[in-house]
Amino acid sequence: MAGAQTLQLVDGKGVFNAAGLEEFVKGIRLSECGLSYAVVAIMGPQSSGKSTLLNHLFGTRFVEMDAFKGRSQTTQGVWLARGAGIEPTTLVMDLEGTDGRERGEDDTAFEKQSSLFALAVSDIVLINMWCHDIGREQAANKPLLKTVFQVMMRLFTPRKTTLLFVIRDKTRTPIETLEPILREDIQKIWDTVPKPANHQHTPLSEFFNLQVTSLANYEEKEEQFMQQVGELRERFQNSIAPGGLAGDRRGAVPATGFPFSTQEIWRVIKENRDLDLPAHKVMVATVRCEEIAHEKLKGLVADEEWRALEARAKDDVVLGFGKSVNEVVEKYLNAYDVEAAFFDEGVRTSKRTFLMSNVLDVLQPSYASVIGHHRAKALSSFKASLDSGLDSNSGEGFASIVRRCSEAVLADFERGCADADVAHSGWDSTKAKEKLSRDVAAHAQTKRTEKLNQLVAKFENDLEASIGEPTASLLDAAAPDTWSAISQLMEQEVDDATSRLSDAIVGFEPSKEEEAKIRQHLSKYGRGVVEKKSKEEASQAIIRMKERFTSVFGHEADSMPRIWGEDHDVRAITRDARASSLKLLSVLAAVRLDEGTQKNNAIESSLKPLIGDGPETGLQRTLSRAVSTGNNTTLAKTQSSALHALSLSTWPGVAANDTLISPVQCKSIWRQFTAETEYTISQAMAAQEAAKRNKSWLPPPWAMMAMVVLGFNEFMALLRNPLYLVLIFILYLVGKALFVQLDISREFEHGVVPGLISVSTKLLPTVMNLLKKLAEEGQGVGSGTQNNTNRTNGTDRDRHREMDDMATGQSSVSNEPQANGNLRQRQPALAS
Numbered sequence: 058m059a060g061a062q063t064l065q066l067v068d069g070k071g072v073f074n075a076a077g078l079e080e081f082v083k084g085i086r087l088s089e090c091g092l093s094y095a096v097v098a099i100m101g102p103q104s105s106g107k108s109t110l111l112n113h114l115f116g117t118r119f120v121e122m123d124a125f126k127g128r129s130q131t132t133q134g135v136w137l138a139r140g141a142g143i144e145p146t147t148l149v150m151d152l153e154g155t156d157g158r159e160r161g162e163d164d165t166a167f168e169k170q171s172s173l174f175a176l177a178v179s180d181i182v183l184i185n186m187w188c189h190d191i192g193r194e195q196a197a198n199k200p201l202l203k204t205v206f207q208v209m210m211r212l213f214t215p216r217k218t219t220l221l222f223v224i225r226d227k228t229r230t231p232i233e234t235l236e237p238i239l240r241e242d243i244q245k246i247w248d249t250v251p252k253p254a255n256h257q258h259t260p261l262s263e264f265f266n267l268q269v270t271s272l273a274n275y276e277e278k279e280e281q282f283m284q285q286v287g288e289l290r291e292r293f294q295n296s297i298a299p300g301g302l303a304g305d306r307r308g309a310v311p312a313t314g315f316p317f318s319t320q321e322i323w324r325v326i327k328e329n330r331d332l333d334l335p336a337h338k339v340m341v342a343t344v345r346c347e348e349i350a351h352e353k354l355k356g357l358v359a360d361e362e363w364r365a366l367e368a369r370a371k372d373d374v375v376l377g378f379g380k381s382v383n384e385v386v387e388k389y390l391n392a393y394d395v396e397a398a399f400f401d402e403g404v405r406t407s408k409r410t411f412l413m414s415n416v417l418d419v420l421q422p423s424y425a426s427v428i429g430h431h432r433a434k435a436l437s438s439f440k441a442s443l444d445s446g447l448d449s450n451s452g453e454g455f456a457s458i459v460r461r462c463s464e465a466v467l468a469d470f471e472r473g474c475a476d477a478d479v480a481h482s483g484w485d486s487t488k489a490k491e492k493l494s495r496d497v498a499a500h501a502q503t504k505r506t507e508k509l510n511q512l513v514a515k516f517e518n519d520l521e522a523s524i525g526e527p528t529a530s531l532l533d534a535a536a537p538d539t540w541s542a543i544s545q546l547m548e549q550e551v552d553d554a555t556s557r558l559s560d561a562i563v564g565f566e567p568s569k570e571e572e573a574k575i576r577q578h579l580s581k582y583g584r585g586v587v588e589k590k591s592k593e594e595a596s597q598a599i600i601r602m603k604e605r606f607t608s609v610f611g612h613e614a615d616s617m618p619r620i621w622g623e624d625h626d627v628r629a630i631t632r633d634a635r636a637s638s639l640k641l642l643s644v645l646a647a648v649r650l651d652e653g654t655q656k657n658n659a660i661e662s663s664l665k666p667l668i669g670d671g672p673e674t675g676l677q678r679t680l681s682r683a684v685s686t687g688n689n690t691t692l693a694k695t696q697s698s699a700l701h702a703l704s705l706s707t708w709p710g711v712a713a714n715d716t717l718i719s720p721v722q723c724k725s726i727w728r729q730f731t732a733e734t735e736y737t738i739s740q741a742m743a744a745q746e747a748a749k750r751n752k753s754w755l756p757p758p759w760a761m762m763a764m765v766v767l768g769f770n771e772f773m774a775l776l777r778n779p780l781y782l783v784l785i786f787i788l789y790l791v792g793k794a795l796f797v798q799l800d801i802s803r804e805f806e807h808g809v810v811p812g813l814i815s816v817s818t819k820l821l822p823t824v825m826n827l828l829k830k831l832a833e834e835g836q837g838v839g840s841g842t843q844n845n846t847n848r849t850n851g852t853d854r855d856r857h858r859e860m861d862d863m864a865t866g867q868s869s870v871s872n873e874p875q876a877n878g879n880l881r882q883r884q885p886a887l888a889s
């Protein structure tokens with residue numbers, strides 16, 4: 058039924074074709090028109106040639122009644138088409154006739170509804186009327202006009218719609234005569250229409266712009282009709298321009314809101330409610346602006362440029378982020394502005410704000426991500442520049458490097474934030490900057506602590522070296538002022554170290570408290586080194602004591618090895634050696650860095666009675682007797698009470714944590730020491746006895762005389778036969794060799810019987826060995842090599858040395874290493 062550009066907007070049953078309208082609007086691209094479009098509607102009696110007029114006037118294709126079928130209703134509901142060749146875009150609405158017989162009296166309601174709809178939507182309403190009805194009381198258009206004026210009151214605000222009365226089938230009466238009569242008729246009708254109180258005195262001209270035109274009979278004077286229609290058509294060109302047919306129109310709805318607006322108007326009309334056009338306009342603006350805002354937001358979210366920015370922002374800093382984002386946002390805001398330009402300003406602005414807020418919601422995560430990347434980058438840049446500053450050894454202080462680097466990265470970060478700034482967002486990077494500052498400060502603090510610790514550790518190592526070994530050496534010397542010397546050494550080294558450390562930490566700009574704390578730590582550390590070294594030495598007290606004992610016992614005053622002779626007083630030497638070891642024990646017993654000498658003397662005095670203590674060995678008993686048989690008989694009592702004091706676990710006047718070896722432990726160590734050194738003493742005594750024996754190897758003079766007298770014949774026989782001499786010499790050599798090989802003097806050190814037994818067991822193997830050596834030497838004589846000579850020389854040298862040993866009577870006891878070896882071998886056995 059409809060042509061290509063014709064739409065049944067409201068059907069005969071009053072159903073609004075919203076989907077069709079959307080399609081229609083899209084098809085004619087109405088949304089691009091803004092406010093530059095006009096809406097024209099036609100009202101009038103049924104079959105009064107409305108459709109015919111519109112089709113000729115606007116080039117539309119509304120269905121016309123077939124002239125040969127008689128006058129009956131052809132148009133039902135409301136139809137819509139676009140006027141062809143009319144600028145600006147003109148929408149034309151053909152309404153159902155107002156007095157149609159087909160609908161009967163009940164349909165008057167639809168007449169009212171469609172009339173109200175046409176008045177609310179249109180800028181120009183054509184009132185089609187027969188020329189012969191003008192001035193007639195029963196004219197067909199009178200009820201129509203009444204209806205128009207009545208419903209107009211329900212629009213609240215006049216739109217200043219142009220009512221163009223088109224007088225059809227114009228007679229010979231000139232229009233100039235007809236028009237006043239028509240206006241008079243219209244005024245009469247207006248006056249009779251009941252009005253609300255606020256419009257009681259409102260003139261008709263306030264609501265309508267009345268225009269009148271006439272047309273010749275289309276059926277009879279078609280040519281004239283066509284000419285007049287052509288002239289009338291010209292009046293619709295630029296109809297909305299000032300002075301045009303709709304130049305005075307008010308409250309036009311922007312083109313993009315037209316479909317929604319018309320639909321809403323029809324809905325309100327159908328619900329038989331009053332149509333508040335201003336409120337409707339705001340409502341349409343609200344809905345449409347919101348739609349446009351959503352549309353633009355959707356466009357931005359899907360925008361390729363934005364999506365690329367968003368993807369990059371996730372991974373890294375995006376240079377020029379703010380600028381790029383602003384360009385994208387600007388594009389969509391401008392589009393919104395263009396589309397929403399003709400809607401109510403208040404609504405438009407508020408929805409723009411709403412759009413911007415939603416846009417910012419979309420942008421915010423990416424912005425936050427970019428700022429986060431800038432922050433992370435700034436922090437790592439700070440770390441790198443700090444490390445490089447510290448490694449450069451430029452002489453710049455730590456605090457100064459930190460200041461320089463942090464200022465640089467914070468400035469960089471601020472530039473990054475400015476670069477990422479999104480216009481109108483109001484986003485503040487202060488918090489991010491504060492967090493960066495905190496992170497930078499935390500890292501600097503960590504680094505500072507690390508560097509300070511390294512520095513302090515270096516000084517600790519220095520102290521360890523400068524105090525540790527000297528302390529050990531001083532303790533080993535066990536002089537009377539050992540502890541005051543150690544204390545002095547410690548203070549001196551700590552003072553030196555703290556002074557150097559103070560210079561070294563200047564660059565860290567430490568507070569006075571911090572510096573004092575570091576100095577205190579170093580001082581404490583120095584003391585700790587002494588204590589540690591002392592503990593180490595104390596743990597080896599028994600070894601040190603034995604070394605000391607061996608050293609004193611086995612060496613003369615001039616440090617030469619002692620060769621035990623008859624004139625040596627073993628007891629006195631033993632007492633001296635033990636006293637020396639006891640002194641060492643007293644030094645190692647406790648740390649005495651404060652008033653060391655006094656405490657040292659007190660401990661030494663407490664330990665002195667131990668000289669008489671020890672296991673009840675033969676030697677010990679001898680030594681005890683030596684002490685107890687002295688002139689002072691009260692010595693034993695004094696020693697007894699002193700020994701009781703040695704049963705305590707701490708030294709008087711010495712703090713528990715300064716105690717290295719408790720009195721009880723001292724007692725135990727001493728007991729072990731005396732037991733383990735006993736063998737050395739007995740060895741010395743044995744050596745002394747042997748020396749005595751060696752000295753008296755010649756027979757008595759009477760025996761020598763007897764030998765001369767009784768052996769005179771043998772002596773003479775020897776003189777007569779020198780071969781005996783050679784034989785004797787050979788026997789001497791063999792005997793001497795056996796003497797050396799068997800180490801006869803040593804074997805007999807422990808008595809004659811053990812010596813004989815030992816020598817008898819070794820004799821045969823030694824003789825065999827000697828013979829073997831002689832045989833080997835006999836074979837080697839012919840070759841006469843240098844090696845043999847050397848070996849012989851070597852053997853001679855050994856022999857000479859052995860003979861020298863025999864001559865000097867040096868014993869194994871005087872050989873210190875051997876003695877120590879024997880001592881060590883026997884320690885476990887003694888201890889057990």
Ligand SMILES: Nc1nc2c(ncn2[C@@H]2O[C@H](COP(=O)(O)OP(=O)(O)OP(=O)(O)O)[C@@H](O)[C@H]2O)c(=O)[nH]1
Binds near residue numbers: 106132153276
């Ligand atoms: N007398 C006269 N008849 C006309 C004129 N114009 C059209 N007609 C005839 O009137 C009849 C109805 O024409 P339409 O244009 O269909 O009239 P309408 O008002 O649109 O009819 P509905 O849509 O049914 O209300 C047709 O037979 C036309 O030829 C005219 O100017 N004068």
